[in-house]
Amino acid sequence: MTKKNIGILTFPTSNSGNIPLSNLVDIVCSISKNTHLITGNDGYSFFKNDSRLNAYEINCMHRKNAQNVLKWIFKYITTQLKMSYRIARLSQKTDLWIFFIGGDYLLLPMLTAKLLQKKVILVFAGSITESLKSEKSKLYDIIRPISRINCSLSDRIVLYSPILIKQWDLNSYSSKISIAPKHFLDFNTFKFTKNLSQRDNLVGYVGRFSNEKGIINFVESIPEILKRKPDVHFLLIGDGVLKNEIEQYVQKNNLSEKVEIKKWVQHNELPFYLNSLKLVVIPSYTEGLPNLMLEAMACGTPVVATSVGSIPDFIKNTETGFIMENNSPDCIAKSIINALEESDLEKVSERARVLIEQNFTFEKAVERYEYIIKNI
Template sequence: MITSANFPPEEGIGNFIYNMSKEFIRKGNQVTIITRGSSSKIKEEDFEGIRLYRVPFFPLYPIHVQIHGIFVKKLFSSIQSDFDVIHFHTPLPSPLKTNLPTITTVHTPMKTDTAKVELVNPFSVAVKLQGKISCLIESKLFKISDKITSVASSVSQELGEYGLNPNDVEVIGNGVDEKLFCPIKNKTNEKYILYTGRLSYRKGLFDFIECGVNICSRYPDINFKLTGKGPLFEKLKKIVQESGYENRFEFLGHVEKSKLIELYQNATIFVLPSHYEGLPTTLLEAMSCGLPVVATAVSGNLDVIESGENGILVPLKSPDKMAEAVSSLLDDENLRTELGIAARKTIEEKFTWDAISNKILDCYSSIV
């Protein structure tokens, strides 16, 4: 597998690749990952049974991918005889010319990713400009791929902008470790609404805070917890301070996995207010822990939630509707329980790593 994601995995894409690799190994396959490294030399290591190559990466924008690609191609030419399939993971792995079967999994198309960037500072302007080059690299990657897959139906549709037929892009979904992220019987007494994820503009967190202030004004025993880092950390804290409900919101920053699982397991409701997603890992984690969820009706959320059956979907950028949905759950313990049970069942049936890895192995078989 060829990727730009960090190892050990720090977020969604790296987590996806790591868990797929572990499943492939468990099922009797050998896995090699080529990713970016911080050294000026190629380094090889064993990472939990995965053969891992860290290839030099220099952030010389906008030609960083091309420079990194020189090192990747040099390494690949010396080891490609070891492989049966090459699997690229976006964003921006280095395209390679090879006669081996190739597959690309798209987590978020660069055209969509770039379009969603809000021009709020010089860095965001640079990202917009870099996006044009990134889209060309991504288009080249699609042309050399024998099969293209995506993590969500919405992502498949977005690939139509590259001239691809969305019906030819197989949706494989995303996964979660249902054994780690599982419900518990005895929760703590604290009632709180949980958000987990990056604190960035596209996550809809201004809507979440507005919803939270609404709830705080009517439910004196409900608190809000947010995990994660990002550019909005201080701005969101300031908004909360000005609301007069500072003592009801807790910004936890980055939390370790064991703490994150505890937060899910003891939460009352999980809210995902995003304006855009692929198929969010955090949503699957919350549902796997048996939480009732409220999420915006966008992107991959629509692949997972059937509103009123295993969660509640609300319109995009609608904090009032979000607050109504949260209120309906706070007022009805039976509804919370029913949606939580159905959410867990959805994960067990469709979104375990075992199920997702089988889909990918089937894709490999179709092109080998």
Template sequence: MMPKSVCIVMYGGPFDIVSHRLYQRLKILSSLVSQVYLIIEGMPKLNDIPPNIIIYDISSPKRFFSYIKAIFTLAKVCKQSDVVIFITGFPKIVTFVMQARLAKKKVISFAGGTAYKVFKARNPNSRIISKIVYILESLCFWLSDLILVENYESTRFLGLDKYISKIFPLGTLVYLNESFFKKYKKPSLRENIVGYIGRIEPEKNVISIIKSALHTIKKIRDIQFIIYGSGSQRDYLVNYVDTHSLEQYVKIMDWIPYEKVPEVLQNLKVLIHPSHTEGLPLTVLEAMSKGTIVITTPVGGLPEIIKDGSTGFIVRSGSPRDIANKLIDVLNLPPDELDRISKNAYVLVKSKYSLKKGISLWKKMLENLMGENA
């Protein structure tokens, strides 16, 4: 049995840089249920929104008023929804989760990462507040009927084993359109361009990519590092490049429009993803779909798809020297070996993370959830 109506809650916006992800979620859900409600703080501009979607943008100049608006809006929408899905805003949304439970609605929480680990990475000395964040986030998961994760590897990394009976491995919240799998180009035919695409925040550990360049260029001179993104550490990266005279080898670029991501990825030989904490980052899947070699830390759900030497490469510590050593080894591999690994990754993501596969998983997840009432 499928629910008739679903409410999605996204708090902590704006969400302009992930508008493509939001659009796909709305399209998937609107194709499966009669009515979709979206409560969001900071609605990005989207075209061709399906007619069975009603949007409530709770944005306000003052965060407090956004929070109050969310409470009243959720109270209204809960009366008309069978299921409430919380995607972002943990642990601040614990009040909303409790509200949905009190309204006797089915509650789903998405654990793409943990607010606790992100907060700890950004504030390593705030132990007491970190503990409070952990408790509130745990309460959100405890109150949920279902917890969505990318895969079971994510469950272990995020410390959600105790909720195993509630876990549903959704693969990812966003899937790859067929267009991503077109124009495959062997990495052996590409120049030595190494890149990163994403947020530039402490937990993403982007600075280690820049620092790794200092070691890498001693062994490989014909190489270029390009960082695409924005965030609190962007200026720090720019200053580091200037201070260490790396301008010839490292470029810090602005965030790129989503429609240009396939082209950018196809020009990279290697994508480095050195995060301290993750779920299953979409950029990695997109890189694999374009044949780009991925080097990543073993965090979140990544070890389940990146098998060292088979579908990509794992760098254990994420330190600059370890990244540099791994990158040098990868770039010195025989061309046919690089192409083999690239093709393995391409085949994997096409079989597991296509949009068609995503729709079937969302359908199965909702049927399982509502089946508990049957």
């Protein structure tokens, strides 16, 4: 395949977006002639010194951090104008663009790329419309039609699982959809180092402290879990807009001795924590294919998760993990207790680990994207 000059565009990302973006960058850099990355905030800080690519900084406050909605909308539009200008400036240096995190609602950059006759691959990292829907946000009615326009204008849409076509209401675009997880793991880093029988009853959550992740429901399930399992402890790793609310709940319910809240850890430190946990909980309202799930499974840590996004493709209940019927506090508590009492938990751990090792190598991820780019 003749190598192409590829641009990657994301909305300015927070720390939680660095690993998904890093995976995509690694893949693209291995198959492109030259790589250009337009991003901002933590994303730009993460890649600005990466010699494999040219990084361009465009910053913007995140919607949930904006105190004035109208001010954020103005900033959002000006950010898109800056992105569009950068795409135009790179016109002679790019053959195609990959729109990634937030790409489905970056309408002005999409119009610019198409006016410049560039091919555009729209890779869904998650669904902003589903997140807004779960929050009952007024922005849903604005963002949803924009996302639909971008889906129509793109040349190829990449999803992590065929399940997402129906979940995210993308049936109208099925003819241009490819299924290609960009996920891969370094199995020298994310590996099984401690038997479950040697681990304490420590249940963990790793991710954004935000509504769509269902973390409040998880925290509210803790008192019920402790009624049945008083020896269980909990570790919450991450940060976000709900941090204060979570801390207040923990204090109000006298859970400080049972719940540890820890800020983001370095990605290379995460295997240590995953190998300390008996279970990882993913109580999300919406997901794509969560990296954390794969990383936990690779470390032999069983995952308890909602049946959203690509999760049920890889977690079969009581075989390779545990699926919750919903993410209500009662259901989360019941699911965690059942998982902790599972007699074959070691076998669940082993089956999950083998599944991930077989399907998420770097070579397989590159192969999937090479095929898409070759046939666009």
